[in-house]
Amino acid sequence: MKSSSIQSKVALPNSKEVSHEGHILIEKLELKNFKKFKDETITIGPNGLSLLAGGNNSGKSTLLQSLAIWDFCLTVLKNEKGEGALTSGYTGQGVGLSDDEFSPLQVPSLAHLWTNLTNQVKGADGYTLSVMPTWSDADDQEKYLEISLALANDRLFIKQTRSNLDIGDRTPRIAFVPPFAGISAKEQRMSVAQRRSLTGSGLIGGTIRNLVFELELENQRKRNELKGPKGRIKTSDLRKLRDSDPWELLQSAMGRYFQTSLSVSPFNDLYHSFIRVSLVKGTWDKTRIKKFPKFKPRDLMAEGSGFLQWLSVFSLALDPETDVLLLDEPDAHLHSSLQTLLLSELESIASRRGKQVLLATHSTEILRWADHSKIMMFKGSKVKYLGNDAARMGLFAGLGSEFSPRLDRLKKSKALLIVENESDARFIKIMAKKIGKPIPDDVVIWAWTGSARERKQLYLQLSGDIPGLKAVSIRDRDDLAQAQVDEVTLRDKSNSNDIADLKLRVWQRRYIENYLLCPQAISRAAKVNLEDVQHYLALAHAIVVPQNFTAQNVQQVIKDARAKEIFETGENSIDNVFSISKFDIADELLPKEVCEDVKVVVDDILAMLE
Structure with missing residues (x-):
């Protein structure tokens, strides 16, 4: 076995090297x-x-x-x-x-x-x-x-x-980029062999300027070749160049996502010791950056870690040598x-x-x-x-960062509520408190927009690691046929489910917001007359809310109303006309104004803790 230095046999900067195709x-x-x-x-x-x-x-x-x-x-x-x-x-x-x-x-x-x-x-x-x-x-x-x-x-x-x-x-x-490798303060000009040697040694941060320099140099060579004797590039050739050349693609990404472009200073090994790459900020104009008038270009070292990580990744991804x-x-x-x-x-x-x-x-x-x-x-x-x-659902059970605190709680409580987003859980909790059945913090909320089948798969993956897990899944009916929802239990008939500890539920009404179309609560939240609210709903949205608004067998027009749009879309939305939010209305609900469907779901949730 022989000992030696790993840097002893690399090519000189001016040696000619050929990039391999394929x-x-x-x-x-x-x-x-x-x-x-x-x-x-x-x-x-x-x-x-x-x-x-x-x-x-x-x-x-x-x-x-x-x-x-x-x-x-x-x-x-x-x-x-x-x-x-x-x-x-x-x-x-x-x-x-x-x-x-x-x-x-x-x-x-x-x-x-x-x-x-x-x-x-x-x-x-x-x-x-x-x-x-x-x-x-x-x-x-x-x-x-x-x-x-x-x-x-x-x-x-x-x-x-x-x-x-x-x-x-x-x-x-191969090029390996660890979590934010960073870049060196100064970079001497290197040959491809030297760059490959440093890359293979895990020292990517010391080669980025060289890589950017090489990409820009090759781009200039292509542009000069396309100009030919006429001294200008044909529009069709320029379009192809912008769609395929690594330097053009890198500059486009920098411009579109960071409103910046890279400026490479000319390098002559007789006069210069280090490669200089500066950043220019401005506004992206389809194919180039329009520089801010008073902006002074600055070295890459001045940029944040997110930008430098992006630049490192993209430069190496576009590098023909990788x-x-x-x-x-x-x-x-x-x-x-x-x-x-x-x-x-x-x-x-x-x-x-x-x-x-x-x-x-x-x-x-x-x-x-x-x-x-x-x-x-x-x-x-x-x-x-x-x-x-569906198998991707199991990934989240094993992921640490975002989900580990939630999983730790879930292992203790064994009670899971799957909703479409966090705001749905907030509505349910508000209304549960109104009827005197508050939902304890022990119930773990999992926001997931997946279908009933995907939610079932998520439960199976989680229950494999958490024996005894119970779950309630509730989602909007959206455009699911009314016949696919049990009118009493809210059971999702569109998906077979024989798991006793998993309840797949669907709101009978199109959206959870439909349960907030209560004129009296809207009137109190907006501090306007009830008649004004009723008149607004009829005139702007062709809705007359019946006396049996809270019943499970309420008229189909109330079940099918597009309440999301009524609350938030356009100049006639409740948000715009009355300057109140859905949560303002939920806070004003009286116990007798909470719909029976909501009570069914609340009871299902609390049953998990028994």
Whole structure:
């Protein structure tokens, strides 16, 4: 085993290098004794975006880290031993590193890379940890490269232990972005090989300016080529360039989402030591930023972590030199609205450019809207893609961040109320208090817009972890046929349900707001005459509220009224005409004005606590 520096054999900045066309994508990953995975084979969707989801310490980051370490070790072996060290016929020694030369991720000690910190096995040669991805080459032939690690006397040794590669075979080019990697204060000009070396060493933050510089430089080359002798680009060619060129796409994303553009200063290695990339703020005008008149461009370092995380992710996603992009919670510093945009943009880039993006996330906003076939679930020792849309419900039971406090409460109370949104629960609680049956805080509220079938699946997933769980699900009838709702119990007849501890209920009236169309309560809330309210409802919305408004067999016109629109939509809405909210009206309800349907649901909820 030989010790050496990982930076000793990189190309010079002015060396000529050629980017490869087509991308090498990973199809399978075999892990042995790596952190929590003792002996695991994981299938990876080879095309487009995959979302890695699961609870804390479920293995999401571990999978990404294993590939980052594999790429780091590949770089070291190639630099120190030459390309032959990666091929099937190699029989030489491995390469030894000190702990300060190991940079793809931070660990308390190198022993933490091994399962249960067990890095020595009797009778073995010491190389007890291995990572082996498998991929297909341009001829659709399966290729693999296993790299193994050993730890002896606080030194890490790496070696190729299984391979079918030949000299000249390409391997996947991987970039790993941990949760906000940050950027360095200054960047010298680097060659592609130097950037790849730093990327493989987990030092993405030191290459972003170089990457932006390369994207802009290639864009200028294309523009000059398209201008030709006439000195201008045809409109059709310019449109194609803007739709496909990485620099154009990056600038468009920066402009649309952050109202900024990137400005790269000219670089000449005779005069300049560092690459300068500044930020220009202004207003986005379809294809470019119109700079604010008095804005002074500033260096990227001045920007917030959300913007820098976005820039790092997008630059690497668009980089022609990246085949596989590993992202560990890139949404951590982003607003929820930007999280879904991030997902959409990455999915588009990955599919259009034939790249592979593996993104670990806890974001329920991202997981809620992603196609289930793109979600890889980590649970226990199992790692697999979701087989159907309903299966995503089980994810939320295992997610930590947003749901763990709620799940802790649910394990104690075993009483769950599933509503369409938090405001529905607020209405129910207000009306329950009016009739002298307040709902205790022990009842856990779960806002979910899913169908009855999806809610049933959610209950089954949760009850698997919480024995004895009871649940009431209540949702608007919307356009469901009246005959599909039991007039007395509010049971949802559209979905079969034989689970005694799960009550699937539907409001008989179109929306929960229909139970607030009480002229007397509206009159009190708005401090106007009852006759004025009745006249308004009849004239503006063609509704005459009958005396039996609270009854379950109230006239169908009251059940079918579009109360959401009546309360909030247009100049004739209650909100606009009387300047009161739905909650103002709910607060003014008298016990005798609370509808029978509401009382049925309240009784169902309280029965869970008996």
